Amino acid sequence: MATEEDIAWFRSTFHPIPKPQLPDDSVEYSVYHIPSPAPAVIDEAAETRARLLEVQRTAADLTKDLLKDYIWQREAFRLEISKEDGITSLQGHTNYGDSIEDEWLIVYILRELTKRHEDIWVKVGDSDGEFLLIEAAGTLPAWLEPDVAENRVWIHQGELRIIKPKQETKRTVTEKITLQEARKVIQEEPGRLLHSSIIQEEAFYRLRNYPRQINENLHSAIVTIPRKVAFLLHQKPAYISPSVEAFYIRDPIALRPLRAKDASGLVFQPDDLVTVSVRFTRVGYAQLKSQDFPVPSTWIGNLPSTDDQEAYTRAETGMKLACGFEMLLYDPQNQDKASVREMKLLLEDVDTGDEKLPTNEEIDKTWDKREDDEKWLDINFEDLDRELKGKGQARGTEAGSFGDAGAQANLQRIVARFEEFLNDNSAGVDGADFIDDFGSDSDVDEEDDEEVSSDGEDKDASFDEEEFSRMMKEMMGMPSASGQDSSRTAPIRNRVEELDSKLEEDDTEQIQDLTRQMEAELRGTGVLDLHRRQQQLSEKEGTSKEKTAETSGLVDDLENEDENVNINLAKNLLESLQGQAGTSGPAGNMLSMLNLPIPKDDRR
Incomplete structure (x- = not known):
């Protein structure tokens, strides 16, 4: 018989087998029967199985009607009865290869199933995780991070439902939930189910043209x-x-x-x-x-x-x-x-x-x-640039001349969202924060925090770029900007002087010693010899006119230093574009965001 010591040893050494990671280009989906409130039946398992068999038959009829002549890129949509951890459900797994439309077709079919069976709840994910949340990333509440999103995102009666934490907050949420806990919340705590029309519209944006999109x-x-x-x-x-x-x-x-x-x-x-x-x-x-x-x-x-x-x-x-x-x-x-x-x-x-x-x-x-027609295959740079800027129809082009109408809308939407992301000046160390706007659909904790301001900024750790710039200019003896309020920079200047006085009291000798060492090392290289270049020029030139002309040239070089920097910048930018070899890269992305045409490399 096992002793308590043996049981403790087993618990300390036993590690459950991790769930296998979903392969790339694959989508996994589960259909659950979750009636609310919980049914008072003698054999709940038999009731659940009977309801799931009805859903399976509906799915077969739906795919027969919608996908009569459809061809899947790799694997087809399918649902099979499965039982895991005592929970009976319909499970499916499809490898869609390079055809992302196959994945969204599956989402459309699952969504239609939830409309036809009111007690059906669907969970879907791919190798990227909760890809529906990825589609709606710009509209999600701040607490909904990928680490805690598992088992929170559901489709019910054609709508997107998100399980909220027990206590909502603007701060990071670490509370994870299991499948059993999610089922319990759905049945017993419907108030924790978030339904936002804004989030749903973004998450299901690719389904806007279905079922017409199927034949396309x-x-x-x-x-x-x-x-x-x-x-x-x-x-x-x-x-x-x-x-x-x-x-x-x-x-x-x-x-x-x-x-x-x-x-x-x-x-x-x-x-x-x-x-x-x-x-x-x-x-x-x-x-x-x-x-x-x-x-x-x-x-x-x-x-x-x-x-x-x-x-x-x-x-x-x-x-x-x-x-x-x-x-x-x-x-x-x-x-x-x-x-x-x-x-x-x-x-x-x-x-x-x-x-x-x-x-x-x-x-x-x-x-x-x-x-x-094969026009959807013909895409060149000018067409792409015009469609990204939303100018295709303005030039009198026909719908479908660039890919199709869906491709045009997707491209314009991607660029608009990317520009919004790059132009977000409120981004902190965690990246850009999008504005959460759920209206009456979202209950956000409005309690004030003593250390955090109304806009979520930590005052003690805040950084004022303008004040820092002015402070640095004054320290280097440069004039501050015109119209600057000296009273505003006085507290900063006082703090700098206070810090300087403390440094002088504590580390004056160490700083002076370090300065002497650095000066000796730099002097050996000739960097600190300001007249060295002038003397070298005098030795090389034979006449005073030539010396004067050369000195004047040096002055011109100093005056044109900024211009040389700009030339070097342009040169580096063009070299970066050439290194991209026609693919995407930082230089091309930067020019695209500035609405500048990418120069063509015509060298042979």
Whole structure:
């Protein structure tokens, strides 16, 4: 039997297994049944499970209606019954890859579920944490820091709810809550649930165009591809995403079959090509088009002439897509993927005659011929600069000429918020503090603090930049600014004199000794010799005129010192821009915030 000493030792040495960190580009979501008030039923667990099964069926119907032809970048939205720490819930995890719109589509679906089931509460987060709070960072109360945000942010009846601390304050809150505590607050303390229309509007800003935005996440293009590839995509259009990703993240192992001397070993040979319409995700199509991919030796001679630019572009895009399918099926690391196993079974049915490849006549008569505009891909610096300043429509450009309407609104919003952040002169050591404005939706502690002023500033630790500047000018013997109130600087000057007197009494000998040492060291370098440069000039010049001209030049150099500094600043700024190599950086960001055009580097 374990003794108290054994139990104490176990508690001191046992450390719980930390919760695994969510992978990048992934979103995790949980759906809970939390009726308020708590139900008085005999079997609460059975009631909860029955309600969650209803939610699961609603989610299936909703995705069937909204996402009939939708293609996910990596993984799809899904909900499964789960039980953890005695709590039954619906759990889901989706890797959305580079398609951030997939993440927001999931948020939209979850929000719609809460509107259809009034006793459902949803919690969602990604690798960045509570990303809904990140979207609304400029409107959050001061106490809501990332360290204490876990289990506080919920979606209920389509609205954002935040659990407030027990005692609200303007100071930092260290109180963390568990999932069980959050459920208890929801059921028993509804007064602690903060609902702010301002926070909600910012947090759900990206959902403003849904569900219309769903179809705009896809792009249809006419491409020329092998007939087998067209057959697979006609069977299941979702095969496009893993094939594009295989092409986008290719490695030397995956490229081996394409480097063969002939195309006889390829699964998708380029000798039987058809021109069809293929539906991509926008991210996938951009990945395919943006890659520079030399024509493999197995495809040389199978592309049309560049004289017909449209036919060549379609064939080149189709070649990249076919190579992506080839690499997807060949690479050993993909063999366990469900999509790869499905494609191999379909191709086996074709080889055995159980399935027939589509004929040209069938493709021409029954297959879709849709082709979307690619203007959203054409973005140059002038368009970007114009849209960031909100001047796109003023120039008579059409909506969608730069990306789309959503992209324009997002860019203008980002720049406006960034300028607000940079122009916040009240920022302290913790960064810029945004103004909290919740109106009647937020209950803020209005109690006065003896040591903290009404604007949250600690008077003892405050710093007056203007008074400090004036004080330094007077200490260096420089005239203060015109119109300066001498009575205002008198207390500061008195404090400086008081500090100086104390230093003279305590450390006079040490300071004098240190000064002598520094002077001796500097004198050895010749820095303190004010006439040294003049003497060197006199020795080099032969006539008095030349000496006078050189001395005059030195005076001009001193007078133009500020101008030289400006030239050096411009030179350093241009070198910094060149070092950015077209990417973002401090110099480019600074020029953008000053609304100055970034000069182009035309050197070849």
